[in-house]
Structure formats: C-alpha cells, structure tokens
Amino acid sequence: MATSGQELRFARRFSGPPGFADGGFACGSLAALLGGIAEVTLRRPLPLERSLWARHDGDHTLVLEDGGTLLAEARQAVVEVEQLAVPGAVTPLLAVPGPVTPEEARAAAGRSHYYDDPVYPDCFVCGQARGPGDGLRIFPGPVPGRALWAAPWTPDASVAGADGQVRPEVVWAALDCPSGIAAMEAAALPDDTAALLGTMTARLGALPRVGDACQLVAWPLRRDDRKLTAGSALLGPGGEVLAAARAVWVTVPRSRPGPAA
Secondary structure: OOOOOEEEOOOHHHEOOOOEEOHHHHHHHHHHOOOOOEEEEEOOOOEOOOOEEEEEOOOOEEEEEEOOEEEEEEEEOOOOEEOEOOOOOOOOOEEOOOOOOHHHHHHHOOOOHHHHOOOOOOOOOOOOOOOEOOEOOOOOEEOOOOOOEEEEEOOOHHHEOOOOEEOHHHHHHHHHHHHHHHHHHHHOOOOOEEEEEEEEEEEEOOOOEOOOOEEEEEEEEEEEOOEEEEEEEEEOOOOOEEEEEEEEEEEEEOOOOOOOO
C-alpha cells in the first residue's frame, strides 16, 4: 500500500441503510488498513459504488474522504476482551456474557420487535429481504430472562477467502447489527427514531470458516442522551469467543440518514 493513501470502493452488496455501506463492513475495511485493530468513527454514511480516498494522518490515524468531505476516521486502538482466545488479552475492558446454546440462539432469532417493522430491511447483515448467499441473514432476538440478544450464523463461501476463512471485514459486519438491535430495543426507541453506527472498536481473535455453526450475541451497555453503547461477540461452534466489539450508536430521525457522529 502506498504511504500516501489508498482508494476504497464499497460494492452495492454491502449496503446497510439504503444507498450507503453497512457501517460494520466499512469500519472493518478501514481497520484492515491499520493492521486490523482500530477504533473507527463514522462521520457520515458512506456511499456505495464510489471511489473514496483513505489517507494516513500521522502514524496511527487514517481518514476517509469523498472529494474533500470527511466521511470517517480510524485510529489504532486495542479492546481487551475477557475470554477471547488470543495472546495478550490480559486486562479485560469488555466482558462477554456467558454463552448461549445453539438451541437458545435459534429460538431467539427473529423475535426482536425490530423485525415487526425493520428500519433497514435490505441491510447486508440483518436484512430479511436479503437471500441466502447474498446477505448474512443474522436476525438477533432477545434471550428470555437475560439482557442478551442472540442469533445463529453459518458463514457461506461468498464471504470467505481462498483459505476458507471468513474475511475480517465481514466479521466486523456480523458484530455490527446485533449490537445495534440490542441497543435500540433495550432503549425502547419510538417508531420515528432509528440509530446509525457512530463508533466501533473490534478485536478479532480467530476467524470462522465456511460452514462453522456460529452464534452472535449482543448486549446493551449504557445510554447517554442520543448515544447508545452496546457490546457484541462472535462465538464459535464450541461456544468459544472468536471476536468481540464495542459500538456506539447515534439516534437519528428514522426517515433521514445523516451524519453519524
């Protein structure tokens, strides 16, 4: 990669809000340019099928622009995750709740009130209008008796590399929407209010492989006026924590996507 910057282009398949890139996929794509571990802040929704310019602003920061307009910023950052199977995770800052069983995840899937009238039905991650092999079809719902949302996910070959492992930016995407749905539903947002991803920090310990029976779990952390903070984790077939993320969501009028943060 040239030290001055790099062109990014988000294909239409990876949409979130109508006409814009899925926030988690975009964050993961930017994080990859900083070595994979980063805190990414989205300043505006990112357009699809357009050449965008990512350039370095100092040694550990990246900015994404569209014709001089700032869209996103990324900086190197580490989220230490309790239970993450990766060397060096010594000081946990994000504690993943106890795992759910595959049966609990299947029973919870799609039971969120979000799916009564989904905000983004064509989202790459959580859109029910996306078919198998197109969207990820991750439909988290609340687990009875716990402040936890869950859904099963079995990756297919369309989101993997030649080695059979899921691409890192797709793992970021998979961690994205469950946290948003958990945050929005826990906050009981009114019908005229939605939320857009503002900031996301993720830690990937291992990548799942095509055909792995995984689960996504998410949980609300706090609310500060318009900002909703939530955690999420990707669990492997044995319940091990493969990846986890902390995300800050910003509430917006439902009909008008605007600056995210």
